[in-house]
Amino acid sequence: NAVLPIEYHEQRIMEDVTGAQLIAEALKAQKVEYMFGIVGVPVIEVAMAAQASGIKYVGMHNEQAACYAASAVGYLTGRPVIVIGGSSDQKQETTGAFQEFPQVEACRLYSKFSARPSSLDMISSVVEKVYMFDQFFPIYFVREVPCCPPPPVSMADHMAITEALAVLKGAKRPLLIIGKGAAHGRAEGALRELVEGCGLPFLPTPMGKGVLPDDHPNCVAAARSRALLQSDVVVLLGARLNWILHFGLPPRFDPHVKVIQVDLCAEEMGNNVQPAAALLGDVNAIVKQLLEYVHKDGWKYPADTEWWTTLKEKMAANATMTKALALQSTTPMNYYQVFHHISQLLPHDCVIVSEGANTMDIGRTMLNNYLPRHRQGMPPHTQVKGQIHQVSCTFSLYKLPVVIIVVNNNGIYSGVDSETWEMMGKMGDLTTVAPPVTLLPEARYDEVMNAFGGRGFLVRTEEELRSALQLSLSDWERPSLLNVLIDPSSDRKQQEFPWLTRSNL
Amino acid sequence: NAVLPIEYHEQRIMEDVTGAQLIAEALKAQKVEYMFGIVGVPVIEVAMAAQASGIKYVGMHNEQAACYAASAVGYLTGRPVIVIGGSSDQKQETTGAFQEFPQVEACRLYSKFSARPSSLDMISSVVEKVYMFDQFFPIYFVREVPCCPPPPVSMADHMAITEALAVLKGAKRPLLIIGKGAAHGRAEGALRELVEGCGLPFLPTPMGKGVLPDDHPNCVAAARSRALLQSDVVVLLGARLNWILHFGLPPRFDPHVKVIQVDLCAEEMGNNVQPAAALLGDVNAIVKQLLEYVHKDGWKYPADTEWWTTLKEKMAANATMTKALALQSTTPMNYYQVFHHISQLLPHDCVIVSEGANTMDIGRTMLNNYLPRHRQGMPPHTQVKGQIHQVSCTFSLYKLPVVIIVVNNNGIYSGVDSETWEMMGKMGDLTTVAPPVTLLPEARYDEVMNAFGGRGFLVRTEEELRSALQLSLSDWERPSLLNVLIDPSSDRKQQEFPWLTRSNL
Amino acid sequence: NAVLPIEYHEQRIMEDVTGAQLIAEALKAQKVEYMFGIVGVPVIEVAMAAQASGIKYVGMHNEQAACYAASAVGYLTGRPVIVIGGSSDQKQETTGAFQEFPQVEACRLYSKFSARPSSLDMISSVVEKVYMFDQFFPIYFVREVPCCPPPPVSMADHMAITEALAVLKGAKRPLLIIGKGAAHGRAEGALRELVEGCGLPFLPTPMGKGVLPDDHPNCVAAARSRALLQSDVVVLLGARLNWILHFGLPPRFDPHVKVIQVDLCAEEMGNNVQPAAALLGDVNAIVKQLLEYVHKDGWKYPADTEWWTTLKEKMAANATMTKALALQSTTPMNYYQVFHHISQLLPHDCVIVSEGANTMDIGRTMLNNYLPRHRQGMPPHTQVKGQIHQVSCTFSLYKLPVVIIVVNNNGIYSGVDSETWEMMGKMGDLTTVAPPVTLLPEARYDEVMNAFGGRGFLVRTEEELRSALQLSLSDWERPSLLNVLIDPSSDRKQQEFPWLTRSNL
C-alpha cells in the first residue's frame, strides 16, 4: 500500500532535522531495508541520511538499473517499490530551473501512486524559515508514521467456490497454471496440497516457476504447448491470459476451454476470455478454500487418464530431443550444451535471473527452479550485454555473491564469427554493412569484470565451463563472470509455436 | 467490468452492418438500457442505431448533464457508466481534422478505463473497403460479445473478522457508519440484522442514507457531530475517511478512535487513519460473515449505556431546535418551514435528489429516506438553478414523472430582495456592484417549466406550498416545478462545526 | 504571453493581504477587465476581491459557458484567456479532500500554459502562519508584477518575400484566403491596400469575415467552392489548411495548387500541403513587407482575366438561387427568408455570433460582416437551444445589449411539427420512438427570456420578424429573444460539396 497511513503521535524539536532526514526516517519507519540510486546535486543528502538511518545504500549507474534492482527486492519481499526523485524548488517552478519538470505527472502512467509530499515540504519550509529569520522557533508537531500493516487478505465467496469445483470435477483434461500471483501470495504450501491431493497436472508461467519445484512429477512444463492446446479446464492461479499465455485464445488454446480464474484483482476477471468461474481474492486463501471443500469429499483426478498419457508421452519426446542437443559435445558449444552443464552444477537454492530471447526460452526449460520466488526476469529488451559494465562494477564494489554467465553468441538473437566480421569490415562502413543484430565477436566481457576487481573467465569448452562455474560457486567473496563463447549460429530447436509469435487474432 | 470479454462465436455477413450498429449491438448485448446524449455530426447514427436495438435514448442539452444522468442510472443499477465519444477519422490524425483531439488520453484522469475500440475500427474499415472496391466480399468473422457476468464477490479472511469483532466487543461508544459502498453492495438486509441484532447505533453518510431507514430508532443522524467526536470504535461500512467524514481526524474525531474498515478496495485501507482491523471485500458478504460469528455467541451492545443516553439527549435537543425553526409560520418562509412541509407530503418511495449547500445540508437532516438507493447527490458546485432550463425541457419532452422544487433565495448561498436589487442597479454597473452570489430576485423558474409544456407553480406561502406539492404528486403525466420564494436571508441554524469547513490539519 | 514576468520592486506589509487579493491585484496589474465565473466555496473570495480591484465580474451558470464568454473577450482584445480554478489545500493532497484533483495536469492538453502559482501559495501560507502563531511578522518582500508588454512582432525574411511574390506574380488564378490570424493581427488596413492595390480576389474563412467587408467587390465568398477548386496560387493569410479548408487537398483543391503561407507559427508551415513559399511572422507586418515590394514595381493582377469572369458568373448564379429561396414568402418561413430580413435590418457595427449547422452555414453567406473582429463562432456541437436559459438569465441579470434570434426548426438539423410529435407520443415511449434529432415542437424560448425580465417575442411571419427585430434593436435596456418558428423541414439548398463532409483522403 503506497499511501502511507499517518497518525498524530508526539511532538519533537524541528530545528535539527532536515527534509532528507525526514524522508530517511519515514522510509525506515516503513521498514525499508534497501535503497538503490545515483547520487547527484539534489539527492545526495537523501542517500546519506538513509545510510545514517540504517538503510543499505547501493550506488548504481543509471536510473533504469536502480529501478530493476529495487523491483527485484520488491518481488522477494512482497513490498511495493518507491521511487524518490529530486526536483527543482517549488518556488522556482515555471522559471526554467535546474531539472524543472512535472515529475508527478510524468510518473502517472508508470506507477500506482504518484505524489509530491506536501507535508514534508511544509516541514522543511518551516525549518528553512527558522534559519532565515534567525529567531527561536520552539516546537512543531510532526506526524509520526508507523509502519503500515501487511495488505488485508480476502477470500472468494462460497457460491463461486462451489461453481469452480463443479467445473473442475467435470474436466476431462484439467490443467493448473501457476502464475506470479501464486508466488506473490506465498501459496506454495496450499498449492502442493492441491496438486498432490487431487493429482492434477500443473504448468508454471515464467514467474510462477519454483512455487512448486520444476522437477515435481505433476509438472508438465516440458509439454507446455500440448497442455495449453488440449486442456478443457484451465485453472489460472495468479496467472493472466495476456501475451505470455497467448491471450487464452485459439490457435494456442481450445476455443471451448473453460477457465477458472483465481485473481486478486477484479478488473482482471474476464480479460480476453470470460471465465466459467471467477474466484476473487488472495490466491493462497482461495486455494485453502478449495482444499477445504475437496477434503470433504476426497475428490481426486484419476492418474490413469488418456490426458496424463498424452502429456507424459509428449514430455518424454521433448526430453529426448533436448538431450540429443545437450550431448552433442561440439566446440564451439550450442545453447543446450551450456545449459545442460549449468543445470547440473547450480545449487538448488540459488536465485536465477535470465534475459535474452534464446537464453530465456531455453533456460526456462532446462534450468529447474526448486524454491518459490527464486527466479527473476528482467524487463524485455534490455540488452544484458550492454549492462555488463555496470553490474560488474556494482557487484564488485559491494562484493556481492553473484555469478554472471554470458552465453555469448556475438550478437542479439544471433551474431557472426570473427572471420565474417573482419570480412564485413573490409566491405565498407560497418554502420552500413553490419547486420543490426551483430555485436563485436568474442568481446572480452570477462576482462570487464576483471577491470573492477571481480573474477572473469573466458570459456570455450565444456571442461572450461564446468571448472569455471565450480570455482565461481565455491568462493563468494567477489562476483564472477563467465564469458561463454558459443557457436554464433546456434539456435533453438524448432518449435511448433514460437514463443514470441504474434497471436493470430 | 469495463473491459468487455470477447468470444469467437459465429459468422455473419458484414455488408449490411455499420460501425454504429455494431456499437449499438455490443451495448445491447451488455444489457445496456439507457443512452443519454447530444446528437451531432459524428454520433447521430449511434443514437439511431441504439434506438433500433431497443435501447432508450434520452436527448440532453450538454455533455455534463448527460453524464450525470447516466451515472444516476449507474448508481441505481450497479453498473458502470460508459462514455462514447466521436472523433475525427484515425487517418486524419495530425491533419487538423474536425474535432481532432487525443480523447483516450484526455479521459485517462477521469475514468477507470479508456480506449479506442480497434476491433470495431477494423470491422468498419473492412466494410468501407467493400464499398470502395465494389466487389463481393463474402463473409467475415465477428466476435459475438456475450453479456459480462456480475462482478465477483470476495469476503474477508477469518483472522481479520476475529480481530474486528474483538475490537467491536471492547467498544464503550461504538458507531457504525453506513456509506455508499453499503448501498452499492445491497447490504440492507444483513445490515438491519447487525444493527438490530447487536443493538448498535448507526450513522449514514449522504449516499448511505436509506440503506436503513432514517427513522430507524438506532439511527443517530440527528446527533452526527457528537457521535463522530465521542465514538471510541467506528465501523466503516463502505464509507471512507475523506473530507465527507473530516478525514477521521481531530478535531472532529477522537484522536484515539479505533477504526474497523470494511471496503471493497485494498488501496483505501489506512487512508488518513490506520485501521485497527481491515476487512477487505464485499460489504454485504462481510456483514454476513460478522453476523455468523455474532450469532454464535449472541453478543449484543447493551441498550442502557451512557453512550446511548448521550446520543439520545443530543438528538432530542437538535430535534427541538429544528422544530422551532420549522414552525415559525412566517412569510416569506425559511428553509426549515419549507422542508417541514415537504417531508410531510413526500411519499416514502420517492427518489430524492438534492443540490445546493443549504438545501443539501438542511434537506439531509429533515428529509428522511426510507429505502436504499433512493437518494441521489449531484456533483458539487453545479448550479442547479442554471440547469433548470435543460431539465425542464428534457423532463417535459419525455414526460418524466419528476417534481422539481426550487428553494429560491435569489442567490447562491444567499441573495437579496427585489428592492435591494433595484437600488444596486442604480448604484452603477451591476458587474461591479452586485455581489457575486446574487441572482435575479424572484426569477420565474416556474415560467421556464411552463415554456416547455410542464407545470410551473409560483409559491410564496405554506398553503401554496402544500397545495402545489399535492397537485404535482397526484398527476405524473408531466413534470412539475415549484418555485418556492423564501426569505433571501434565511440560513442554517448555527452549527458546532460547519459541514464544509476545511479540516484543521 | 501567459507567463507573467516578475520583478522585485518594493516591500509591503503582508498582514492584511489575502491570497484572493493578491490574485485580484495581479490580474488588475495585467490590465484584466473582465472575470466570468461561478462562485462556490473555494473561489467566492476571488470574485469579491476582483470586484474590489475594479474588475467586472459576470456570474455564469456553468464553467463551459464562462470559458466561452472569456474567450470571446480574448478574441476581441487579443489577449490570452486565463482560467483560475480552486482546489483542495496542497497539504490535504492524497487525503481524499474536497475537490482534490490534479488540476494542472488535467489542463495540460487544453492549454498553452498550466501552473499552480507557488509564489502566491508561499505568500498565503506565510499569512496563514502569522495568524496561526499569533505573533508579529514584520515585513515580507512581494514581487510586484508589472503589466507584460504586447507580444513582440516578427517579419518574414527578404528572400522568402521575394519567392512569394515570384509565385504570386506567376499566378493565373490567384486567391487570397483571409483567416482568423489576419483578424488577430489587425491586418485590415494593409490587407485592403493589398487587395485593392493589386486587384486580387479574396475569400474570408468564418473567423476571417469582416477583416475586409463581405460586400467588398473583390470578395468571392459567394463562389467559395469554385474559387478553392480552381485557384492555382492560394495565399493563406493567417488561415490554416485544416478541415475548415478541406486540408488543402483534392477533391476540394487543385492537386497542383501552389500555396503561399503567411503564419505566426513555424509549426503550422507545411501541414498537409508543402508551401511554395513560407512567410513566418506577424500577418500585418508581412502584408506590409509585400506591399513595400509591390509598390516598387506597381504590379497588379489584371481585372479582365478569365478567372475574374468565372468567379463573377458563379457568384451571380449563386446569388440568384439564394434570392429565389429568400423571396418565397411562405409561412412557416424557411431559413433563407429569415436571414434575408435579418440581414436587411442588422446594423453594420453589430457583433454576430452564430451556432447550429444550418444557421451557421446559411448565415455565413447571407449575413454580411462589415468590420473586423465583429463575428464570433461558438465551439462546435454546443446546443444553443439548451443554453437559452443561461444566456437569458445572465443577459437579463446584467441588462446586456443582446438580441438572441432562435431560428427554431423544432430540432437539431431538423425536427417535426406538433401533429407529428403528438402522433409519435401515441406510438409509444418517446425515448424509443422520437428521432434523436427532435426537440419539443414550438417550445417557448421567448417565455424563458420573459421569466428573467428580458423581452421575448414569438415570431411566425415575415412581418412579425421585422417588427420584433426593429423593436429589439431600438431599445438596448434589456436583452431580447426572437423565437422564430420556421418550417421544420426547411433545409439548405443543394451543395456541390456539403460543408461538413469528411474529406475524401
Next chain:
Amino acid sequence: NAVLPIEYHEQRIMEDVTGAQLIAEALKAQKVEYMFGIVGVPVIEVAMAAQASGIKYVGMHNEQAACYAASAVGYLTGRPVIVIGGSSDQKQETTGAFQEFPQVEACRLYSKFSARPSSLDMISSVVEKVYMFDQFFPIYFVREVPCCPPPPVSMADHMAITEALAVLKGAKRPLLIIGKGAAHGRAEGALRELVEGCGLPFLPTPMGKGVLPDDHPNCVAAARSRALLQSDVVVLLGARLNWILHFGLPPRFDPHVKVIQVDLCAEEMGNNVQPAAALLGDVNAIVKQLLEYVHKDGWKYPADTEWWTTLKEKMAANATMTKALALQSTTPMNYYQVFHHISQLLPHDCVIVSEGANTMDIGRTMLNNYLPRHRQGMPPHTQVKGQIHQVSCTFSLYKLPVVIIVVNNNGIYSGVDSETWEMMGKMGDLTTVAPPVTLLPEARYDEVMNAFGGRGFLVRTEEELRSALQLSLSDWERPSLLNVLIDPSSDRKQQEFPWLTRSNL
C-alpha cells in the same frame, strides 16, 4: 518541422513493400542520415530496412544512450530528432499484449510532436490483407513524401530594432551573451562583425562556446561572474535567463539591468525578467538587422572605458590563479594540471563533449572552443563513468575516431584512495559505510576499452598524460581511452558563487 508534409504523387505497386520499408523510405526522403537504436522483436526489420535505404545504423546498448547520440547529430545538423518505437498491434490493445502501452501519450511531456502514423498503418494493413486473402490486389496510391524545406526564417520588426539599439547605445557596461540559439542559427559570421565592429565584450553560455572563439580578445568568459553582476545592459543572443544564467536575477545580476532579448520563441520573452527590448526571430537574421542600422551611423562602444578595465583586470587575476594550480606538477595530479596539458594538445577542430560537475566546470574555462557547434554537453546527472562500457563497445565496434578521457577521482564529486577504501571494507558492510559518492578506487576503465578492441591507457603522471594523448590523437583507426588517476581530494578553486548553487529567490 516534425510534421511531415505529404503530397499525392504517383502510384506504385504495394505487394512487395513492408511497413518497415515505408518507414525507411520516408526517413530517407527526409534526408535522414543516421539511425541509433537497439534491435529487438518489434523493430529489427526497421533497422534493416533503414540500412537497405542507405541510412547508417549504429547499434547502441540502451534507449537513453541512443537518444543522446541522435540529439548530438541533431544539434550538429540543425534537424529535429525523431524517436521511433515499436508497440503491440493496435488490434491487440487492451488485451495485455507484449509491450502494450500508450506510447504516444507517454511521450507527450517529452516531445514537440507525438503520433502513431495512421497512414503507414493503413498501408501495412492493406499489405497484410493481400497475403491474408491470397488474391490479386493490383495497385494502391501511396503518398510520396518529399523532403520538407528548411524551417522559415523571421526577423524582428523595425521598431523593436530601433528600441534595442537605443538601449544598447545608452549602456555604460554592455554585455553580449551568446547562447545555443546563436549556434543553432549559424550566426557566427554576423556576430563576429557585431562584436568586432562595435567593440563589445561577450560571454558564451556552455552551448554557445565556439560561436566566436574562446580566445577572442573580446571574450570575457574568464570574468564571468563579474561581467554578469555589473553589466547594465545585457543582450541575450539565443540565450535564456534560466538556471544556467541564474534567472537573470540578484544576487547574480544587477537588479536594474536592462535586457535586450533576441529569441526565436515568443513564449520565452520576459521569462523571469521583463526585457527592455524584445527581438523576435532568427538570431542570425536579427543580428544582421542590427548591423544594418549600426553601419549607418558607425556606432562603436569605446575601448577605453572603466568597464573594459574592470573586466580585463578580473580576467588577468583569474588567469593567474588558474595557472598557479595548473603548474603545481604534483603526483597524483589535480584537475587543473590535467586540463592544462589537454588544452595544449587538443587540435582546434575537435568536438569536445564533457560531463561531470567538476570536469565540466573546470573544462569550460580551461578548454577553449575555436569553432561553432564543436562543443556538446550531456544531459545532467548521467554518470559518464557508468557509460564507459557502452561507449567503449560502440566506438570500438564501428571504429569511431574518439578519444575518451576519464578524469578519475574515484568518485562522484569526490572519492577516496585505495587505503581508505580498504579500511572502510573492514569497518562493515560497504552499503552501510561507503559514502554514496564513492566508486571503486583506481577502477580500470582502460581495461574495459581494451576488452572491446580499443586502446586503453592508464595515466598517473603529466608525462604519461601527454604521451598517451599524443598517441591517441595520431591514430584514428580505433577509439582510445585515457584513465587519468588524479588526487581523489582534488577540487575546484574557491568560487565567489558556486555554479550549481540554488538561486536565492
